[in-house]
Amino acid sequence: MKPQPLITVHNVSSSRNWYENVLGLLSGHGGDEYERMMYGDRMVLQLHRWNTHEHLHLGDPSVPIGNGAILWFQTDRFDEIVAQAQTYHARILEEPQINSNANHREIWLSDPDGYTVVVAGMPGDV
Numbered sequence: 001m002k003p004q005p006l007i008t009v010h011n012v013s014s015s016r017n018w019y020e021n022v023l024g025l026l027s028g029h030g031g032d033e034y035e036r037m038m039y040g041d042r043m044v045l046q047l048h049r050w051n052t053h054e055h056l057h058l059g060d061p062s063v064p065i066g067n068g069a070i071l072w073f074q075t076d077r078f079d080e081i082v083a084q085a086q087t088y089h090a091r092i093l094e095e096p097q098i099n100s101n102a103n104h105r106e107i108w109l110s111d112p113d114g115y116t117v118v119v120a121g122m123p124g125d126v
Helices: 012-023 077-089
Strands: 006-009 033-037 042-049 070-074 089-100 104-110 118-120
Touching: 006 012, 012 033, 012 042, 012 077, 012 118, 077 089, 077 104, 077 118
Parallel strands: 006 042, 070 118
Antiparallel strands: 033 042, 089 104, 104 118
16 A cells, blocks of 8 residues: 545645645646646655545635644655755744654644645654
8 A cells, every 4th residue: 555645735836836846746747736746756645726626525625724634754855855945935833853752853844735744854864
């Protein structure tokens, strides 16, 4: 099984640009209604515009989104992503820190739609 989370967004292009500029992911589909965000040859995230197509269960855009769900990415490019987040002026929820329980570093961010995104280094990178 391979997780392929799908999040609903207000503007696919804006979200795609954020994930490209901050996390270094690449477009695997393109378009204004749906996008596949790739890391190498692996799809790691899907973006879907609200109220598009016939999907009945994408959620309600009038309700606050993302409560209780966190998009968590582990990377061996932690320092590079922190620098990209700062350069791109991403909203930082928690500055880079050491998670001693997990034995790695983390930075907590907010994407353009308010989803919480955590980027964690590899175990033992402290």
